[in-house]
Amino acid sequence: MNNKMPFKRSCCPITNSxxxxxxxxTLLVIRDLVLGKKRxxxxxxxxxxxxxxxxADRLKQLEASRLVTRRAYQQKPARxxxxxxxxGEGLKPVLRALVVWGQKHFPSTKVIPTI
Amino acid sequence: MNNKMPFKRSCCPITNSxxxxxxxxTLLVIRDLVLGKKRxxxxxxxxxxxxxxxxADRLKQLEASRLVTRRAYQQKPARxxxxxxxxGEGLKPVLRALVVWGQKHFPSTKVIPTI
DNA sequence: CAACTCTATTGCAAAATGCAAGTGACTGTA
DNA sequence: TACAGTCACTTGCATTTTGCAATAGAGTTG
Numbered sequence: 228m229n230n231k232m233p234f235k236r237s238c239c240p241i242t243n244s245x246x247x248x249x250x251x252x253t254l255l256v257i258r259d260l261v262l263g264k265k266r267x268x269x270x271x272x273x274x275x276x277x278x279x280x281x282x283a284d285r286l287k288q289l290e291a292s293r294l295v296t297r298r299a300y301q302q303k304p305a306r307x308x309x310x311x312x313x314x315g316e317g318l319k320p321v322l323r324a325l326v327v328w329g330q331k332h333f334p335s336t337k338v339i340p341t342i
Numbered sequence: 343m344n345n346k347m348p349f350k351r352s353c354c355p356i357t358n359s360x361x362x363x364x365x366x367x368t369l370l371v372i373r374d375l376v377l378g379k380k381r382x383x384x385x386x387x388x389x390x391x392x393x394x395x396x397x398a399d400r401l402k403q404l405e406a407s408r409l410v411t412r413r414a415y416q417q418k419p420a421r422x423x424x425x426x427x428x429x430g431e432g433l434k435p436v437l438r439a440l441v442v443w444g445q446k447h448f449p450s451t452k453v454i455p456t457i
Numbered sequence: 458c459a460a461c462t463c464t465a466t467t468g469c470a471a472a473a474t475g476c477a478a479g480t481g482a483c484t485g486t487a
Numbered sequence: 488t489a490c491a492g493t494c495a496c497t498t499g500c501a502t503t504t505t506g507c508a509a510t511a512g513a514g515t516t517g
Contacts, residue, residue, distance in 0.1 A: 240445045241454070243444050245369060254356060324438075367474095
């Protein structure tokens with residue numbers, strides 16, 4: 228299930244960003260991380276109902292891209308929490324721009340105060 | 343090939359935005375439109391080498407989502423150009439945020455002055 | 458010890474993507 | 488008037504990704 232682009236599509240910064248972020252789920256996981264969620268069940272509980280295999284895949288890709296670090300918060304059983312790196316935190320302006328545009332053009336959507 | 347989400351995944355503005363923009367090509371077509379490209383061959387000529395069926399599909403979706411309007415610029419044969427609507431223009435801040443993030447984290451990428 | 462939680466993984470069907478080739482309506486050249 | 492060329496797509500088909508449901512493994516709780 229996991230995959231990677233083997234070559235650069237171009238030297239455009241937008242293209243390179245989309246090679247990591249360009250799907251329907253990755254930025255939603257990052258949104259949840261920005262909102263303070265850290266654990267699997269918290270991501271699963273979001274209203275978009277991500278499938279567990281997709282979530283596992285996206286968390287691996289985010290770790291591989293160094294947007295997120297995985298840290299054990301307990302042993303026995305080993306349990307991990309996911310936290311944004313500085314690179315991942317740097318996506319807040321992208322999320323904010325999407326919130327602004329989304330709120331303007333989808334009137335039924337709600338405010339997310341903390342992004 | 344053409345498709346649509348039949349229902350809203352959630353009332354989150356980010357989610358609603360990603361339901362339109364969340365793939366590897368849509369925002370690149372919008373980037374090209376922002377850069378002033380209007381015609382099929384111009385989009386095809388971009389360095390990411392989009393496949394023609396994908397481009398046709400994305401242009402249809404963009405029109406259906408009212409981010410783009412299609413206008414005949416000649417008859418015989420009928421030829422159309424694509425122009426951003428105000429809704430589409432409103433995505434410039436999203437593109438700018440992606441440029442900033444991309445340029446910071448992919449050092450080999452180049453500046454795009456006019457976005 | 459049986460049920461339950463949490464974090465995944467697996468199998469399989471459905472949808473999206475990528476690639477190459479083809480089409481239809483013309484235009485420009487020999 | 489053939490004939491190649493351009494432009495804007497469309498089609499067919501193989502590959503890849505996604506979505507859904509079920510299952511698993513490690514431990515906890517009643």
